[in-house]
Amino acid sequence: MSRPILPGATVGVLGSGQLGRMFAIAARRMGYRVHTFSPGDDTPMGQVADREAVGDYSDLAAVAEFASRVDVVTFEFENVPHEAALAAAEYVPVRPDGRVLHIAQHRQREKDFLADAGFPTAPFEHVPDRAALGAAVERLGTPCVLKTAGFGYDGKGQAVIRNSAEIDQAWQSIGAGEAVLEGFIDFEREISVVAARGCDGAFAHFGVTENRHADHILDVSIPDPDLDPAIVERAVEIAHGVLDALDVVGVLCVEFFLCRDGSLLINELAPRPHNSGHFSFDACITSQFEQQLRAVCALPLGDTQRLRPSAMVNLLGDLWEQGMPDWRAALADPALKLHLYGKSEARPGRKMGHMVAFDDDGEQAARRAIAARDALLRR
Numbered sequence: 410m411s412r413p414i415l416p417g418a419t420v421g422v423l424g425s426g427q428l429g430r431m432f433a434i435a436a437r438r439m440g441y442r443v444h445t446f447s448p449g450d451d452t453p454m455g456q457v458a459d460r461e462a463v464g465d466y467s468d469l470a471a472v473a474e475f476a477s478r479v480d481v482v483t484f485e486f487e488n489v490p491h492e493a494a495l496a497a498a499e500y501v502p503v504r505p506d507g508r509v510l511h512i513a514q515h516r517q518r519e520k521d522f523l524a525d526a527g528f529p530t531a532p533f534e535h536v537p538d539r540a541a542l543g544a545a546v547e548r549l550g551t552p553c554v555l556k557t558a559g560f561g562y563d564g565k566g567q568a569v570i571r572n573s574a575e576i577d578q579a580w581q582s583i584g585a586g587e588a589v590l591e592g593f594i595d596f597e598r599e600i601s602v603v604a605a606r607g608c609d610g611a612f613a614h615f616g617v618t619e620n621r622h623a624d625h626i627l628d629v630s631i632p633d634p635d636l637d638p639a640i641v642e643r644a645v646e647i648a649h650g651v652l653d654a655l656d657v658v659g660v661l662c663v664e665f666f667l668c669r670d671g672s673l674l675i676n677e678l679a680p681r682p683h684n685s686g687h688f689s690f691d692a693c694i695t696s697q698f699e700q701q702l703r704a705v706c707a708l709p710l711g712d713t714q715r716l717r718p719s720a721m722v723n724l725l726g727d728l729w730e731q732g733m734p735d736w737r738a739a740l741a742d743p744a745l746k747l748h749l750y751g752k753s754e755a756r757p758g759r760k761m762g763h764m765v766a767f768d769d770d771g772e773q774a775a776r777r778a779i780a781a782r783d784a785l786l787r788r
């Protein structure tokens with residue numbers, strides 16, 4: 410039985426973006442202190458943390474010094490070197506364990522883990538170098554999708570190959586490095602399950618969320634979409650299996666393709682709170698951020714029940730192109746919840762914030778959230 414880490418203790422987070430910011434807000438509300446470690450300063454999480462430590466993840470002495478001043482370490486960013494997790498683990502529990510990071514930060518390792526454990530994925534081939542790519546494309550057929558093995562997110566580092574004439578260009582465009590080739594899935598929709606597992610193996614999930622993307626970046630998330638209950642049950646069952654198989658302590662998101670025949674394929678794992686779970690901050694008894702805190706502090710997991718049907722829209726930097734968005738216009742909807750991450754520079758495609766709207770069902774809430782976002786630009 411793990412010793413509970415109680416309010417008043419200090420939680421250390423590797424990473425300092427918006428996920429850490431919302432984690433810190435949830436943790437401070439419950440009386441914890443929070444420290445963040447990342448290479449940046451005045452970061453989204455640093456702005457609301459008790460301490461913002463600035464250092465490189467590969468500076469293991471700095472990571473060790475950070476860990477020596479907290480009671481437990483967790484992550485909000487999975488591309489932290491494995492060695493940093495090991496260095497922190499010399500001082501305090503690291504949750505989830507560095508092994509989870511090691512698997513989830515590398516597509517080939519993640520795919521191998523999923524396939525070996527019998528979880529469904531798109532067909533894939535390992536592409537260690539350019540020489541291996543031609544044969545891999547032949548085996549999988551076109552269209553197929555080439556993805557960098559490491560450090561990819563939001564569709565960065567990936568290219569669709571439609572025919573063999575596109576192979577070279579695709580290889581160059583992902584940076585000509587180790588990659589994974591996947592069969593192109595003509596999915597019906599994309600869904601995800603955000604779930605948590607406690608130190609004692611307890612499991613709690615946030616149900617299924619439908620995710621609509623624009624330019625490979627999450628645009629709209631709708632919890633509890635109108636789906637065959639058998640598909641929902643299967644998605645949750647797979648997620649439960651993944652968290653158990655990885656022995657996760659914390660929150661993990663499983664992203665799926667829902668195929669036209671009703672089958673589910675795992676696209677990716679994210680071993681942390683996820684953009685598709687942001688709705689929970691405003692719409693559930695326990696948010697994904699509080700759940701992460703409860704899990705890593707060996708506390709009982711919270712109830713994920715919805716307070717109201719909701720939907721979330723992301724706010725990307727593109728909205729700032731003509732100047733500051735009109736917040737007052739969006740907030741004319743009195744039930745709208747606005748989240749801004751404190752990023753000073755708005756670049757196209759950069760996640761600057763999100764909004765959650767409520768209504769009688771998820772689709773209506775999505776329409777309301779989109780209308781509020783449209784209003785930001787109606788000057």
Ligand code: AMP
Binds near residue numbers: 531565591
């Ligand atoms: P990823 O960064 O792997 O999550 O990919 C970003 C987005 O690209 C996904 O959410 C899908 O919309 C699309 N995508 C990725 N892999 C595939 C695939 N194998 N087949 C079809 N679409 C894909």
